[in-house]
Structure formats: structure tokens, C-alpha cells
Amino acid sequence: MRAIGETHSVAEWLGLIMEFGQVNLKCMALLDEANTSTFGHPVPTKVTMMVEKGPFIVVTGHDLLDLKHLLEQTEGKGINIYTHGEMLPAHGYPELKKYDHLKGNYGTAWQNQQKEFNELPAPILYTTNCIMPPKESYAENIFTTSVVGYPGLKHIPDKDGKKDFTPLIDKALELGGWAEDKQFTGINGGTELMTGFARNTVMGVAEKLIEAVKSGGIRHFFLVGGCDGARTGRNYYTNFVKQTPMDTVVLTLGCGKYRFNDLNIGEIGGLPRLLDIGQCNDAYSAIKVAVALAEAFKCDVNELPLTLVLSWYEQKAVCILLTLLSLGIKNIYLGPTLPAFVSPTVLNVLVEKFAIKPISTPQADMKAILG
Numbered sequence: 001m002r003a004i005g006e007t008h009s010v011a012e013w014l015g016l017i018m019e020f021g022q023v024n025l026k027c028m029a030l031l032d033e034a035n036t037s038t039f040g041h042p043v044p045t046k047v048t049m050m051v052e053k054g055p056f057i058v059v060t061g062h063d064l065l066d067l068k069h070l071l072e073q074t075e076g077k078g079i080n081i082y083t084h085g086e087m088l089p090a091h092g093y094p095e096l097k098k099y100d101h102l103k104g105n106y107g108t109a110w111q112n113q114q115k116e117f118n119e120l121p122a123p124i125l126y127t128t129n130c131i132m133p134p135k136e137s138y139a140e141n142i143f144t145t146s147v148v149g150y151p152g153l154k155h156i157p158d159k160d161g162k163k164d165f166t167p168l169i170d171k172a173l174e175l176g177g178w179a180e181d182k183q184f185t186g187i188n189g190g191t192e193l194m195t196g197f198a199r200n201t202v203m204g205v206a207e208k209l210i211e212a213v214k215s216g217g218i219r220h221f222f223l224v225g226g227c228d229g230a231r232t233g234r235n236y237y238t239n240f241v242k243q244t245p246m247d248t249v250v251l252t253l254g255c256g257k258y259r260f261n262d263l264n265i266g267e268i269g270g271l272p273r274l275l276d277i278g279q280c281n282d283a284y285s286a287i288k289v290a291v292a293l294a295e296a297f298k299c300d301v302n303e304l305p306l307t308l309v310l311s312w313y314e315q316k317a318v319c320i321l322l323t324l325l326s327l328g329i330k331n332i333y334l335g336p337t338l339p340a341f342v343s344p345t346v347l348n349v350l351v352e353k354f355a356i357k358p359i360s361t362p363q364a365d366m367k368a369i370l371g
């Protein structure tokens with residue numbers, strides 16, 4: 001037992017945060033198991049950004065079970081459902097995509113919600129974090145559930161494991177949606193998104209990928225993912241993806257992908273070059289893919305032709321970073337700025353033990369990675 005006031009050494013802190021990273025890995029594994037055993041393994045799915053005329057509901061956050069219950073309760077009622085933000089990967093799960101009224105995705109990442117929800121003729125359901133102070137113009141249309149809450153907003157409670165979404169459904173019918181179909185675009189003007197490239201799908205083509213790497217058809221894999229935010233420095237990630245050579249594959253996950261997920265960056269060996277693994281917690285899926293590839297190549301994950309280029313914003317992203325570090329993954333590029341808690345001592349440890357690199361420019365970093 002440590003006496004009050006006695007401090008930990010750097011080595012002791014390091015041990016504790018590595019343990020923390022491993023606990024987070026177990027949490028992500030449990031969530032992955034819950035999602036895939038309930039909804040099936042995601043399959044590649046094209047998602048439209050067209051919103052059809054008539055009543056609709058937008059669902060944001062991460063909770064697939066809330067989405068499932070909402071889909072059940074809206075079936076046959078003439079209401080369409082659109083995902084938003086981190087809910088986009090829901091389209092890839094067989095037990096969710098089977099609902100015809102799960103139509104597409106509306107909007108981009110969480111930081112644009114005040115603009116995207118302004119005067120939206122539809123209610124919005126928040127299932128997990130990332131709520132921004134709502135504007136008066138749409139506060140009436142917001143419903144929160146689970147751990148999400150905000151003063152003055154309506155909350156759908158959980159009663160004995162059941163949620164009654166009737167107030168949300170009534171609101172959708174009252175607002176009525178748009179009179180005509182509306183085509184929206186992503187940040188770069190694209191009108192369609194692809195998702196569903198989680199571990200099962202990627203490992204399903206593992207032999208093809210391994211052959212392509214061996215024959216030189218695939219030179220490198222990048223995992224470009226993490227959080228999005230309002231800072232202009234985050235354009236780095238769009239420009240980085242745009243600069244990836246045609247013989248490279250870009251894996252992505254989290255909110256940061258909205259910077260580039262509407263870009264068509266081509267195909268490689270019949271697969272899209274940009275593969276959306278899922279939500280930020282699906283970093284577990286990316287870890288499984290990396291470990292499986294390392295086994296196939298009989299090497300360490302750090303010896304794979306793989307570079308992680310991550311953007312961080314909030315605590316959950318830091319948990320995931322600690323998990324990656326606890327697995328011994330090195331040479332991660334991190335940006336757009338280093339987290340405020342990275343003191344000079346912490347930075348030394350991150351650089352010395354894990355060779356973490358703050359991002360610089362897409363050109364310089366690409367050159368350093370590919371030579």
C-alpha cells in the first residue's frame with residue numbers, strides 16, 4: 001500500500017497505463033462480441049446520402065441496439081431512418097441492414113451537428129456521447145437516451161430493458177420531412193459512402209491481400225482514423241489520404257473518416273482502396289486484422305508494411321491509443337496537436353518507448369513512411 005503523498009515513478013505510471021490499455025482491449029472485445037453475435041458480422045455496404053421525401057428520423061451515436069429497437073418500432077409506419085456520425089457502420093450489419101426503411105446516412109461528423117441539424121424537418125435520437133449544445137431551432141426535435149442527457153431535452157428512459165420510442169415517432173410524423181427527395185454530399189462532394197470492412201470481411205480476403213503484398217501489388221497499408229473536430233489542421237488527414245499512392249490500402253475508423261470517406265480513391269485487386277472498418281471502438285477489429293496479418297507474414301506487427309496515422313480528440317480515443325501502446329505498437333503518427341496532458345516527461349516516454357511522432361505535413365510524413 002502506498003502512503004498518502006507518495007508519488008509513482010515514471011516506470012510505475014507506465015505499468016499502470018499499460019494495464020489500463022489492456023483493460024480497454026477487453027472492453028472493446030466484449031463490445032465486438034456483443035455486436036457481432038447479435039447483429040452478425042458487417043459486410044461491405046454502399047450507403048447513400050440521399051434523403052427521401054416524407055417523415056424520417058436521424059440516429060446518431062454508437063448504440064446499435066437502440067437503432068435496432070427503433071427500426072422495429074418504426075417498421076410499416078412510413079418513416080425512414082438515417083444514420084449520422086458514428087452510427088454509419090450500422091448499415092453493414094446483416095441484422096440491421098435487412099430493414100428496408102434503414103435508408104442511408106445524413107450529415108457528417110459530430111462537430112457539424114449545429115449546422116446539419118438546423119431546421120431539419122425530422123427528430124434526432126442521440127444514443128451515446130458527442131452531443132453539442134443544441135440551437136433553439138432544433139432543440140425541440142432532439143431526443144436523448146441511455147447515458148446521453150442535456151438540460152431541457154427530452155429523454156427516452158429504459159424501462160425493464162425496453163424503450164418506448166413513441167414520442168420520437170410522433171415527432172417524425174408531425175415534422176413530416178421534406179416534400180421532395182434531397183441529395184446531400186460528403187465534405188468532398190461525394191454522394192455515396194462505403195462501410196462494412198470489419199475484421200471478418202478483411203480476413204475473408206486475407207489470402208488475396210497477402211499475395212498482393214508478396215507480389216508487390218500492395219506496397220503499404222495505412223490506418224488513417226480516429227476523431228474529427230473543428231480545427232482546420234484536420235485537413236491534414238484528407239490531404240494525406242488523397243496523396244496515398246495507388247498501390248496502397250487505406251483502412252479507416254471513427255469520426256475522422258468523414259474528412260475523406262466520400263472520396264473515390266480507386267480500387268486495388270477488386271477491393272476499394274479505402275476500407276471503413278467501423279466505429280472508433282472497432283479499433284478492436286483493426287487490431288485483430290493487424291495481428292492476423294503479422295501471423296501470416298510470421299513477423300511482429302511493427303514489421304508489417306502498416307502505419308497508423310491517428311487523430312485524437314476525446315478521452316475514448318486516448319483509451320484506444322493506450323491499448324495500441326500496451327500491445328507494443330510503435331511509430332504511430334498522432335495529431336493534429338498532441339493532447340494537453342502530454343507534458344515534456346510524458347512526451348519523452350512516448351517518443352523513447354513507442355517512437356510516437358507528431359504529424360507534420362502529409363508530403364513529409366508520406367515520404368518518411370514510404371521512403
Ligand code: SF4
Nearest residue numbers: 226227254255280316
Ligand atoms: S472518441 Fe473520437 S472517433 Fe470516437 S466518437 Fe468520440 S470523437 Fe468520434
